[in-house]
Amino acid sequence: MQSVAGRKVLITGAAMGMGKIYARLAVREGAAAVILWDINQAELEKTAAELKAAGGAVHPYLVDVSKLEAITEAAAKVRAEVGDPEILFNNAGVVRGKYFWEHHAVKDIAFTMSINAMAPMYIAREFLPAMIASRGSEQRMVNIASAAGLIANPRMSVYCASKWSCTGWSDSVRLELEQAGHAHVRVTTVNPTYISTGMFEGAKTMLFTPILTPQYVTDRVWAAMKVGRPRLIMPWTVYVSSALRGLLPVRLFDWVARYVFRVYGTMDTFSGHGPGHGAGHEP
Template structure:
């Protein structure tokens, strides 16, 4: 029960931000692994419909729900529908997120700060809280994947609000992992995913630091999927994220600022950020 999930046959998988990009790729992987039910949540109804059309007829039952995860009420309503239509998910992939790349004082209070924290941090907690008690009670091998970021491990100019939202995810997600273990609920494994920049368009214009090129989404989703099935606690990609985190932990701040800013170029990585059009 506590080992690798060899098969997803008979399972239900719920993915947020599933209408495009890596969210849709996770859905494709779920179908490939013969999940019985694949549940797609996204705020974009048109793209969600297209994703369903692509996935339908591939062996899994596809269920789609238009959900604005920035609103707790919307999450509660959609979760109730999922429980009625499908039951409790065995695998939850908290993938939905947004990014704002600007100096802190340039952020709008509502559309930038409040929205980023609501979607990137609070939504993951609210969605997990909706399903976790039943996942605990069910006793089935279950997985929760929380998409954080390398930005949640290392501070970076023009990412203050985004970084804070991902710091919150890492602290909550890994604490949840420990709580489940401590309480004896070993059938549920939590994976916290901390990637650097990925070529999804979300970070359009950003430049990868030294030795850290922008990663290919297909390669990343395959690696995350494997980590999920294995129950890996924390996944950092690429290897330079782990190296940078280690250096940040041992170097004095002034020395780290020189290494990050001048050597690796971390502090300039968002200077030409435009984001998805």
């Protein structure tokens, strides 16, 4: 895929942060429709106005992706008013940074899992059948997971659970599409470390692992989407830590992660769960 020109692109969490950057890229390349899903009405309106002023065919929808009924209703509207998207970015997300026993069952656990783990599945289920049926052109689905979906970390138990779920589901769907002969639909699973969007305010850096900038991440994700790359892990240190996790005994890896890579202390100074990525109203 050389560009998204003439294609319909849907982005969740599109009003701010990386979602907004993806939307700008879609407008810049001449997408036929840029469909914005977000829960923040004020920011959604600002982003839509900016993109329309830049010449984009923009379609904003106020959607709470923490709720299945909201996803179902919004998807029906998109199909009726715009048509099925050919490129889907499951970008919306939230984070909680505290010990597991400090999580509230509904406000923290259910909320995080509904947005980070369940919403991508529900949204994909709405649009994937049409992607499969559209054999005349390349289709793309990008699922933004996390390096926390590969490596466990203290004070991130529920977030890790949600991103491990997203990682396993996303890569399994990729394999299912290939096995079923739907090679024109390509799935990219993205596993980055901390990004300076505000979600991880106060998180510490790891060995040789700076806090990534949104522009750096979105540029790489956009390129990976076009070529249909199966997995994008960044930076390179995540590959190393993942390999060591598979090779070393658990206690030895724990020591390396804690004292060498300094992974296990990154959330010690976490200062809040941040604004999230246009996901949903907290219960």
